[in-house]
Amino acid sequence: MTPTTSTTSTTSTTRLTVAQALVRFLSAQYSERDGVRQRLIGATWGIFGHGNVAGLGQALLEYADDMPYHQGRNEQSMVHAAVGYARQSNRLSTHAVTTSIGPGATNLVTGAALATVNHLPVLLLPGDIFATRVADPVLQQLEVPYAGDVSVNDSLRPVSRYFDRIMRPQALIPAALQAMRVLTDPVETGAVTLALPQDVQAEAYDWPEEFFAERTWVVRRPGADPTELADAVRAIRAAHRPLLIAGGGVHHSRAEEALAEFAGATGIPVASTQAGKGSLRHDHPQDVGGVGHTGTATANELARQADLVIGVGTRYTDFTTASGTLFTGDGVRFLNLNTAPYDSHKLAGLPLVADARNTLAELTQSLGMHAHRVTDAYVAEYSLDKERWEQRVEACYEAEEPDVRPTQPQVLGALDALVDESDVIINAAGSLPGDLHKMWRARSRDQYHLEYGYSCMGYEIPAAIGVKMAAPERNVWALVGDGTYLMMPTEIVTAVQEGIAIKILLVQNHGYASIGGLSEETGAERFGTAYRHRLDDGTFSGAPLPVDLAANAASLGMRVLRAKTVRDLRAALAEARAADTPTCVYVETETADTVSGAPPAQAWWDVPVAETATRASAVKARELYERHVSTRRRHL
Structure with missing residues (x-):
């Protein structure tokens, strides 16, 4: 097919289907940060069914030279592949994923939730029911008696950062622009869904040529408010046992070098969440390892005694806070550097709503003017503990x-x-x-x-x-x-x-080794966690x-x-x-009902235990649970 172009006195238009226009639009979108520009949508994954084969499927064939296509085997896993690509690309480039209506669309939900929870951009393009309702119900349509405009794609609403259903061709223009805005927003990014009714995908429209012009979406680095920055400097200077917790936002901001300079200049130890690990190399003098339930003994002991916790790019999940039982120092306060105001105010912390890389550099400069550094005794303490932990790791590895x-x-x-x-x-x-x-x-x-x-x-x-x-x-x-x-x-x-x-x-x-261990700790006796044959007594305790x-x-x-x-x-x-x-x-390795040989958890995690039970294992587990719960602290 050769697109037809018409010219009027006001604008030039090109007649394309909605699907063709969308693919052309996506091929012309770019992101830019720190002067580096790249394709925003690097490729499209797809599994084709009746809901997208003649729409987006035909359009991807039409513009194969402009939009690379990858064939997937499972809709959820296509989203995971796109998310992996986006994370490795520092959230500056991602992939689109197209599916048919029905099971293909609902299979996207888990992947979408993962992307949104982790603030990683991915564009979802599921097919949808007929907008014209000429085939009603269409194959795989979920009929809802009280709402004729509902389809299974509505299940993507709660796990998407932006959702729209394109019921008419011209509605694609504002929706596509909003989709790109969200994908490149450092705070709002996550899964973006444009649901595409299958008849609308194939419908032709005269598109303004401006819609297909190259657009560059600049990824912002918001600066710190002077008052918040001054408050942060005062809080750090007043602290005797500060601890910095590096979250995934350090990586998203590419703030690793700025963090290394901050830690080296101040001597403040740096612990990391799962998403933040690697913010400092393992051999950096201030790196004390993971923090929280799966953290190191070194980092967790520092957390228990800290008087100031500096969170950088972290959401403070329950694993990080040990379900509210980790930060127990007298008068402990929190200083939270984050681009998201929502996360900056957690744990009643001092908010510092700004980009991590630039703001860490500002903090280093401001503190350097006062030659601020933690005491030599504090450095010697955590350095020795770090060395001891490394010896434990080496013993486990050997x-x-x-x-x-x-x-x-x-x-x-x-x-x-x-x-x-x-x-x-x-x-x-x-x-x-x-x-x-x-x-x-x-x-x-x-x-x-x-x-x-x-x-x-x-x-x-x-x-x-x-x-x-x-x-x-x-x-x-x-x-x-x-x-x-x-x-x-x-x-x-x-x-x-x-x-x-x-x-x-x-x-x-x-078997499910992790959950097997958790089951034993919580009094559920590893029930249903081993991959073993069922015996006559009904238990899965036979041979592997x-x-x-x-x-x-x-x-x-x-x-x-x-x-x-x-x-x-x-x-x-x-x-x-x-x-x-x-x-x-x-x-x-070992079977699921034996320990892995790693050091045990260094902090608690709240998994509720049965409040009443007849089995001795559950009764004992509840007693231990109540002791841990009593140490929980709300930071106000």
Whole structure:
């Protein structure tokens, strides 16, 4: 098809379908920050059905030279791949995802929630029911007797930062512009949904040429209010035991260098959330590791005694605050540097609503004018504790017997000994996040890619594909347990199809190890958490299931290396790292009903325990729960 162009005395127009116009528009959108400009929508993922095959499907074929297309196997995993790409691109570029109406559209919901929770941009373009209602009900339509304008796409409203349904062609113009605004807003960004009725997608309209002109969306770096900045400087100077908590906002702002300069100049120790880990290299003198339930003993002891907590780019989730039981120092106050006012005011903190990179530099300069630095005794205290923690990590990583089955920390230790700062490790769920947060030695600002805002099982493999697309020169590792692998292995086919040389480290421990441990702690006795045969008594306590996940990965086209011992594992990891094709390393560790060998949790996490029960395990767990709850503190 050749678009027709008409000219009037006022404007020039081009006749295209809505889908064609949308693809042309998206191809001309750019983001810019600090003078660096790049495509905002780098590609489109799609699975086609009757709700988008003749609309967006035809349009992506029409403009294949302008908009790259990637074929997915699962709608949720396509969103994960787009999110992985967006995070690796510092939120300055993302992908669009198109699906049909019906199950394809509702499969987007989990991925959309993940994107929005983590403030990561992704554009969703699900098909929708007929706007004209000529086919009513259309195949896969959910009929709602009290509301004729409802479709399954309305399930995306609560998990989207912006939502619109394009009922007429001309409505696309304002909706598309608003969508780009939200995608590039450092505070508002997340999942953006434009629901596209299938008849409207194919409808032609005379579009003004201005709609297709290149547009550059500048990503702002808001400056600090002078009064808030002055208050922040006074609070830091008055503190005797300050602790800085680095959240994901440090990475989003590319504030790592500014943070390193601030920490080095002031001597203030820096702990990190899951999203913020890597804000400082693990060997920076002020880096004290992860904080909260999955944090280090060093960071958590500093948190308990801190008189000022400086939160930079953190949402203060319950893992970070140990469900309100961690920050217990007398008179402890909070200073919160964040672009989002909502997060800046948490824990009744002093708000500093501004960009992290520029404001940290301002704080360093202002404090330097007064030669402000914490005491040598404080530095010596946390430096010694940091050294002791590193010794614990080394003991967990070390394998004295190389010809035995490894523990999970020894698996991480083997990988730790192999990688350099160019490698990226990706994880989201199971027992691995806790072990990684406590023990992993982050060597670069983006090596540690943990999705823990939504902790979504199945995220790792598709996200690794997205990260590898954004950084093709990097070695990208998806670390998955058997429970997570079984959730969503299908994008292995995509990696094979497109020659995307991701690495998968697949750890088999025969069950939901993390939840099994939590179940035991809360008196639920690991019920329903092991992958074992059911016995006559109804319990899942028989032999482990004869499931061969390595064979499954191989059946999807991936090269698989099996490792039975620590020695095998080291060799397999080295071979996988050197491979230029998608490669999986499969290793079996302990079963799910044994401990991983990592240090236990260094802070509490509130998971409510049955208030009344007849089983002794639950009664005992409730007694311990009530002791922890009594230490909770509301910061006012």
